[in-house]
Amino acid sequence: MPESWTFAVARDDLGRTTLIDTATPELAEGEALLRVDRVGMTANNVTYAVLGDAMRYWEFFPAARSGLGPEWGLPPVWGFAEVAASTVPGVEAGQRVYGYLPPAGHLVVRPERVDGTGFRDATAHRAELPSPYNAYRSTAGDAAYRRDQEDLLVLFRPLFFTSFMLADQVADNAFYGADQLILSSASSKTGYAAAFELHGRGPRLIGLTSPGNVAFTRELGCYDEVLTYDEVDTLGAVPSVYLDLSGSPDTRAALRARLGDRLVRDIAVGLTNQIPNAEAAGEVFFAPVQMRKRRQDWGRDGLDQRFAEAWQRFAGAAAGWVDVRAGKGPEDLRRAWLDVFQGRTPPRVGHVVEFR
Template identity: 65%
Template sequence: MTMSWTLAVARDDLSRTALSELAVPECGAGEALLRVDRVGVTANNVTYAVLGESFHYWDFFPAEPGWGHVPLWGFAEVVASAVDGVEVGARVYGYLPPAGHLVVRPDRVDPRGFRDASQHRAGLPSPYNSYVLTAADPAYEPDLEDLQVLYRPLFFTSYMLADQLADNGFHGADVLALSSASSKTAYGAAFLLKGTGPQVVGLTSPGNVAFAESLGCYDRVLTYDALHELDATAPTAYLDLAGNAEVRGRLQRYLGEWLVREEIIGVTHQDRTGAKELNGPRTAVFFAPNQLRKRVEDWGREELDRRFAEAWLSFVPSVRGWVDVRAQQGPEALRDVWLEVASGRSEPRVGNIVTF
C-alpha cells in the first residue's frame, strides 16, 4: 500500500469534513508506524470534538488551522519500527486518529506496551498516550474487540465517575440524575451506581425511554419534559452527559438549593455553553484522568487496574445484549458514520465499528 488518508472536521462546524489522500508516513529513528485497523465512533468522540479546544483533544493529532482530527479508540498494527521491543506485526489498542496511519515515538516500552513520547503530546494526559500490546493484555479477547473499542474507554470514564461520586459521599445526594441516559457512558455509570445507596434516575428523550428502561440500570427513567416528577425536596446530584444548557437551567430552577452537585461529563448536544457556564461552587467539569491520578496515589496502579478489570468483566456479559454492532469499511464509511453520530441520528442500540 503506497497511499494513506486522513479525515478532518471543521472545528467550528462538525458537519463539515475533508477526506484527503496522502503518502504513507515514513518511520524515522526512534519511531514506529502504526496502521489503523479498527475504530469505534460514539457520542464520546463528539464530546472530544466539542471540547477540543478547552480540553486540548485537538492537540493529539494536529491538523491544518481551523480543522481537527477527532481522536478515536481502536486497534492498530505495527507496520514499521525502529524501536527495540516494538515489533512489526504487533497489535496495539489505544488512541488513534481518523487516518490510515500514525507515527509514534515509543517510550517506557515494556511487555505490556508503550507510551507515545512525541513532543506535541508531552503535556497531554498520559492515559491517552498509552498503547497496550494485545498479546500481553489479560483482558484482551479477539472476539471481543468490537465491545472493547465501543465500551472500554467509555466504561473507564463511567468507572471513574462512579468512583469519584462514592469517594465524595455522593456529595450528599439521595438522587443521582443522569442526562443522556441512553448513552454508553451514562448507562455504564448507572450500572456501577445502582444499589450503592442513592436512587439512580435516567433522563432522556421520549424516543429513548424504552431502551433506557430495558437496560435495568436505572431505578427510574424520565423524559426531559418530566423533570417536575423528580422529588423537589430530595438532595440531587445532576450528572450532565448531554451538555444541554436549557435542561440544566430548568433543573436548576426546579430544584434550587436541593441541587447539591452538578458534574459536566459530556456534551453530546454540542451546546458549548453547557460546558462553559459553570455557575457556582457546586458545579464542576468531570475529567476522568484527575480521579485516575488520585486513585493511583491512593491504591497504586496495579490495584487500580485490578479493580477496573473486575468491574469491566462484570459489565461485559450485560452489554452483549445492549448493543447491535454495525461494522462498515473504509474512510468514506467513517465519514458517513461520523456525520450520523455527530448529528445525533445514531440509534442508541447501534455500536458503530469501522475497519480499514
C-alpha cells in the same frame, strides 16, 4: 484503498469533511509505525471535536502533518492498531495495541516506557497533553482484553473508563450525601455505563432521556426510574446530585428550579448536544484526575485489575444492549461520523469501522 489516508473535519463546521490520500510515513530512529486497523465512532468522538480548542484535542494529531490547512482538524478515535514497522526494541512488527488514534491509515509514534503492557508515545508535541491519551496497551499484556470482545472494547472502553472513574469518584465521596443521583443523556453509552456501576450501591438512580429513548433506557435495568426531560418537575425534592452528560441549559434550569438547595452537586461530565456545559455547572468531571488519585491509592496494577474486573461485568451485560453497525474503509468512517454528528444513530447502534 490508498497507500494511506486521512479524514478531517472543518473546525468551524463539523459537518463539513474531507478525505485525502497520503503516503505511508517514513520512520526515523526511535519511532514505530502503527497501522490503524479497527476503530469506533460514538458521540464521544464528536465531543472531542466540539472541545477541540478548549481541551486541546486538536493538538494530538495535528492536521498540518497530513498537509492540511489550519481550518481542518482530525477528531481522535479509539481502537486497535498493529505495529507495521519499528526501530524500537520491545515494540515489534505485528504487535497489536489499543489506544487513541487519528482518523487515518497510519500513525507514527515514539515509544517510551516500553514493557509488557505496551508503551507511551513520547512524540514532542504530545508531551504537554493529558498523559492517559498517550498510552498504547498491548493486547498481550492487557487484563481487560479478549479477542471476541474487540467490537465492545472499540465502542465502550474509553466511555466505560470515564463511567468507571465517574462512578468511583461519586462513591469515593460518599455520594456527596445525596439520596438520589440524576443522570441526563441516560440512554448514552457513558450514561448507562456509569449507572451500571452505581446501581444498587447507594442512592436511587434517576435517568433523564428523550421520549423516543425511554423504552430502551428502561429495558437496560440500570436505573431505578427513567423520566423524560419534561418530567423533571415530578422528581422528589430530596438531596440530589446531577451528573450532566447532555449540557442542556433547559434541563439544568428545570432541575435547579425543582430542587433548589437540595441540588447538592451539579457536575458536568460531557456533552452530547454540542452545548458546552462547563461554565454553567458547579464543577467539571475529568476522568484523568480521578485516575491519578486511584493510581496513588491502588498503584497502576491495582487500578488495571479493578478496571478489568468492572469491564468484564459490564461487557457481559452490554453485549445485549448494542447492535454493531460494521463499516469498512475511510468512506464508511466518514458516513459514521456524519450519522453520529447529525444525531441519526439510535442508542442501540454502535459504529465500528475496519481498515484492513
